[in-house]
Amino acid sequence: MPKTTAYQATIEHISILDEHANFDSELGEGVMTDEQALHLYEHMVNCRELDEVAFKLQRSGRMGTYPQNKGQEAAAVGVALALQKGKDWIVPSYRENAALFMHGLPMHYILMYWMGDERGSQMPEGVNVTPLSVPIGTHMLHATGIAWAEKLRKTDGVAATFFGDGATSEGDFHEAMNFASTLKVGVVFIGQNNGWAISVPRSKQMNSETLCQKALAYGMPTVRVDGNDIYAVHYAAKEAVARARAGEGPTFIECVTYRLGDHTTADDARRYRDEQEVEAWRNRDPILRVRKYLTAKGSWDDARDEALKAKAKKIVAEVVDAAINVTSPETTDFFDDMYASLPEDLRRQRETMRTSSLGQDPSQVGLNSAAVGQAASVEGR
Amino acid sequence: MPKTTAYQATIEHISILDEHANFDSELGEGVMTDEQALHLYEHMVNCRELDEVAFKLQRSGRMGTYPQNKGQEAAAVGVALALQKGKDWIVPSYRENAALFMHGLPMHYILMYWMGDERGSQMPEGVNVTPLSVPIGTHMLHATGIAWAEKLRKTDGVAATFFGDGATSEGDFHEAMNFASTLKVGVVFIGQNNGWAISVPRSKQMNSETLCQKALAYGMPTVRVDGNDIYAVHYAAKEAVARARAGEGPTFIECVTYRLGDHTTADDARRYRDEQEVEAWRNRDPILRVRKYLTAKGSWDDARDEALKAKAKKIVAEVVDAAINVTSPETTDFFDDMYASLPEDLRRQRETMRTSSLGQDPSQVGLNSAAVGQAASVEGR
């Protein structure tokens, strides 16, 4: 028997509510109630509104770089619905704001974060969310560790972590997946395959046609879903969370989606991708199809939709106010949380806002303070 | 169509000359001539002899830590036979000495290396071998880059890189595989799955039953072979090298093998693994089965075998002499190749063998050299 089979695998693809709003009732049966779907719809709408407003804030100079989530809201809410607030953890990248809001993060925190304020990551008590991860691909290891702690304590909290197609190229992705699978801890890995990593398309990022096949390397259960379909995402997430909670280890879910906006406000996607491609994906918008489906079903109507959108505008306007009107951070803030208690030398730096030894101790022998005062007055001219 | 197939894969396992020396003539046909087999046999025997002698050198205090290759020689020679000396590259770990010797590395270099002498890595002109890699899993990226250079120059050299099962856990393994596959460059990845990474068994290293399945993550052709079977290894290597040379990209070959010795001379494997397991693998020794097979076939006999082993002893004795009698390295050697030309400050450090400014310039103003001389004489007492 010279040639035998060393290994074999098949991975499923799941789609329930397709881009034409056709619903597969067999698979879709019981995935979520219409109320739940509306709840997710509302979150998606709020998030989209925030996204558009954030874009304008940046353009008008009131915010730094911001990465729009536009087009990827389904993956966020479909997963978040499967999680328990205050018990499970979300370890995010930066394109799943809606998941964080559902999990308890106040919306204005996200704006504060992108306005360059650490207090946007100062998670309120009980909000089990780690900060957005600007460095790509490095945070999933933390999710694995967080889930591991649950296992060690014999609690059944789950850690869900989001990341992009590009992030799967980092070594840390590999290590996070391998540790999670080997240690059999309850992580749900959500790979948001939006086809692009800034200007680099999937085909230059990897030679694999799918992200899901990467899970095979770790002997990890995996599935590929239509990432713009809240039902398909939730179907897979529910299963993965149940597996994790039961102590049966991690799952990898590939959500096939698309970034409708630029990479961030600092990017201009027209430099590298076709408008046609974007247009095609606009038609696959995760929000549109839910509205269509629920409207067709009679669970929703245009009037309610208008009201919802008006409410979204109001919510977001308040969120913007909250973010903009936050007290200015103190200069000393960046010292105060360096360590639980400040080492002497840092304390000196903090108090004097100086690193030079003469500046830190103007009364020292050898230093003619009077002369300094004189010079300083010249300096200020 | 809710559930469809997102991905499917099958990987083959290849075995030709099994542990009972049964030869599969269908698959084995034309893999290599008996002369070639004998050539590999000879290399394996030499390498095994070197291994045993190196062990004794360490035990008698004439060499530092040494990692025996014992039991894994087939993967080394089966691959090396598929490569062209002076054209293709080998980017090794430290358990494939025989491959390096076949590829042109003088045998005493390996001993010099483990005797703590950089000149053991000072590759002679035309020997396309990178140094042994003590850090685990970090060198395969260099193989990918080396192969990439061939592609850019439109030459068809191939880079073969060896590493262990443990090494596949490092992030750099992942990145080397992904770059190679995405850039479609001619690397042959040889994963020597010997079941252990020091004391850590495969099952604690990964949740995957095989190494070969890891290649699926990258859309990379892969195969699993009996790593103690020179025919199976060579069968796979020939195919992989041909693919690489033709510009069709990388291949991953899993060689299932076993480390018959301790991890290194600093290790005591009895602390963590069963003697029974080792015993079972002793019977699968890659050297034994070739001898049996060729003897049964009439291509080899006991007298020639004895002569070969006597010759191996002689060769290795000479190699040991060469390594031991090498001139002592100069103290300044570790400065001289820091940069193509030595920066001024390093030149000063080299000349004075001092880092302190007074030591580097004893004639400077302020330093009472006479007093130093006096003190120095006391120091020498």
Added chain:
Amino acid sequence: MATLNLVQAITLTLQQAMQADERVILLGEDVGLNGGVFRVTDGLQAQFGEHRVVDTPLAESGIIGTAIGLAINGMRPIPEIQFEGFLGPAYDQIVNHAARYRNRTRGAIPVPLTIRVPVGGGIHAPELHSDSPETIYAHSPGIKVVYPTTPSDAKGLLTAAIRDPDPVIFFEPKKVYRSFREEVSEDDYEIEIGKAKVVNEGSDLTIVTWGASLFECLGAMDNAPDDVDIELIDLRTIFPMDIDTIAESVEKTGRCIVVHEAPLTGGMGAEVSARIQERCFLHLEAPVQRVTGFDTIMPFYKLENEYLVDAKRIGSAIAETLAY
């Protein structure tokens, strides 16, 4: 001569290097069609093709590790790391591999490689986009660390780095990228790696600095009393350090301030200070002062200007050092 900003000067240098030497290739994240997030490689893929300006997968260790392989096998790769904060995942390949190959093979396998990295704060960027890790690499033997400030220095030093037979990290102060222009020669020229530049001659006090802080030093000098005569040195290369130029200056002035963005403790300011007192002990009239980043994480951008050294802090240090 052309009037170029720092970005343009670097683009021009890369273009000329690629024209002159087929072995030179660029690789990194978004360096191709997109021209890099700072547009430093803009137009180069169009000119030289996809094989010589390569968008790699998103993996910094992979970028440097494969660049090492390219260099081993005869190429002259110029990898870009998108921001200095993302050098982290590549640290091992730089420090334990690129930097060591020549030495550990006793010259048999050199690794000629130029790693381009935008560096430093001051552009209101997100987390991990504003650090100053030059000391980390200066303390890692086997690698040269170049950190130019002006367009013309950048051109000469980058040309030298690309031709250098050893690995070089080439830091590009991103705050300066488009902050000013100057005359830059389009001719081929090199500036020797390891040589500082005396930007302004003076006799009362020496300031040693590099990167964007140079302009804060100039600001402080402008504000200083007219009769204070300050010698300003742009270090330009962090390793190997041009201590001779510094020592010569401090022997003249007797007073010195070192200014850099990186945190105080263990920063290169300490090295400069230590060497000055080793070389100029009997000339020193005041302790060498360090005006640097604090020993904290670089804050998000709302507070980044509180962290960064500025003309005011430097000015105070000038006054104090002179009053000692």
Added chain:
Amino acid sequence: MATLNLVQAITLTLQQAMQADERVILLGEDVGLNGGVFRVTDGLQAQFGEHRVVDTPLAESGIIGTAIGLAINGMRPIPEIQFEGFLGPAYDQIVNHAARYRNRTRGAIPVPLTIRVPVGGGIHAPELHSDSPETIYAHSPGIKVVYPTTPSDAKGLLTAAIRDPDPVIFFEPKKVYRSFREEVSEDDYEIEIGKAKVVNEGSDLTIVTWGASLFECLGAMDNAPDDVDIELIDLRTIFPMDIDTIAESVEKTGRCIVVHEAPLTGGMGAEVSARIQERCFLHLEAPVQRVTGFDTIMPFYKLENEYLVDAKRIGSAIAETLAY
């Protein structure tokens, strides 16, 4: 009281910490059944089980990255990195993640984590098994760097590190592991992180050192003329640095030598030197001298003793500093 070597003192400390606090777990390569390659965790898996002493996959970034997650979620992980040379792949997780979480979340997410790392040369080990990267981490805000030399200091400092609410790198000089024994209390005690120890009082010259070099300093002191009275300080913590103890000493002696294994340029010797001249400028009678590793790759073991600082080089520096 027991008479223990450094390995035994650390084993005992880990054992006591695990007994006292269920949240403490050990993870790393070969730390389980094998007890670690230096046997520091020997017997602990048998005592505490596979869940609390965990053999991880071979991936340093993974070890630190998951330890961060463990710490975030309430555990007190103690990862081991097998040799300091293999900190490289974990650099990013340590410096950009473990060190920053508390600050970037303004205190909401602290990361209490103690990373144990055998460090330094002198044991005839292969490549990348003999480095001294303490400065790299001391220059990275957010992490404390502890580097004890003696068994009893190690026990007190490791106990403090494990209880510290912030990440600590705990370097263990492997040359000292089994080189001597001393009395170590089996009682619970902490030694404050950030406090140096005056090993020997003296009035003529101060030596500041840490790690295995301490013994070379003692050797040099033995060889020094009888009338030379040297104050020897074991720094013990690299960051935060106890400059007060050093300054007090140098104000008394007026002369100082810093001794360490790591390369000269950018090493912590520079920081010590810079701070001394900042604090003790008017007291200094000679330039602070640095007796350190050279700015080269640590050579393979045939030449490692040429690289390492020894009593002879220190002795010469003593003589020279006194003769200034």
